[in-house]
Amino acid sequence: MLRKKKLNAAEELVHLLQLPPDVIVDHVEHALDEDTFFLNLPLQDKRICPFCKSNDCIVRGSALTQTIRHIPVSGRKISLVFSKRRMYCENCSSSYYETPYWVLSRLKMSIKLY
Ligand SMILES: [Zn+2]
Numbered sequence: 001m002l003r004k005k006k007l008n009a010a011e012e013l014v015h016l017l018q019l020p021p022d023v024i025v026d027h028v029e030h031a032l033d034e035d036t037f038f039l040n041l042p043l044q045d046k047r048i049c050p051f052c053k054s055n056d057c058i059v060r061g062s063a064l065t066q067t068i069r070h071i072p073v074s075g076r077k078i079s080l081v082f083s084k085r086r087m088y089c090e091n092c093s094s095s096y097y098e099t100p101y102w103v104l105s106r107l108k109m110s111i112k113l114y
Contacts, residue, residue, distance in 0.1 A: 013037070016073060017080075018112055020102060034077040036067075041082050041100055054091035061086035064097055069109045080110065 007015060013025045017037065024040040047057040063083040070078040084097040099105045104114055 017070065017078065019080075020100075034079060035073070036079045036081060037070075039080055039082040043085070044098065047087060047098070049087075049089035049092060049094065050096055051094045052089065052092040054089060056091040057087045057089045059085045060088035061095065066103075066105070067108070068103055068105075069113055071110070071112050 010025045011021075013028070014021060014023055017025075019039075022042045024042075026038045026040050028038070029036045043059070046055055048055050049057050063085050065081060065083050067079055067081045070080050072078055082100075084099065086095060087098050088095045097105075102111050103109075104111055107114065
């Protein structure tokens with residue numbers, strides 16, 4: 001028998017947008033032909049430094065807000081807004097912004113859209 005899992009409204013949105021299940025939709029802004037979703041991203045357990053590959057990284061400094069484009073839903077443009085934490089690597093003393101694995105930061109779009 002097929003079991004149905006009950007989703008709350010925020011979980012349904014994440015499912016509809018085909019985002020990872022641990023992403024939280026904080027709120028949505030509707031414009032004429034575009035919806036903007038404001039997301040809270042979970043802090044990753046494994047934080048790998050992109051320079052030395054150490055996982056000795058801590059959150060330090062102020063976050064950066066990024067807006068990316070995502071796959072359209074029902075013909076409406078979708079934008080995602082989230083903040084990227086600034087990370088500091090205690091091994092090589094470099095700092096960088098975390099990037100979710102489903103985001104192409106440089107192209108300002110999600111991998112799904114790409
Ligand atoms: Zn490092």
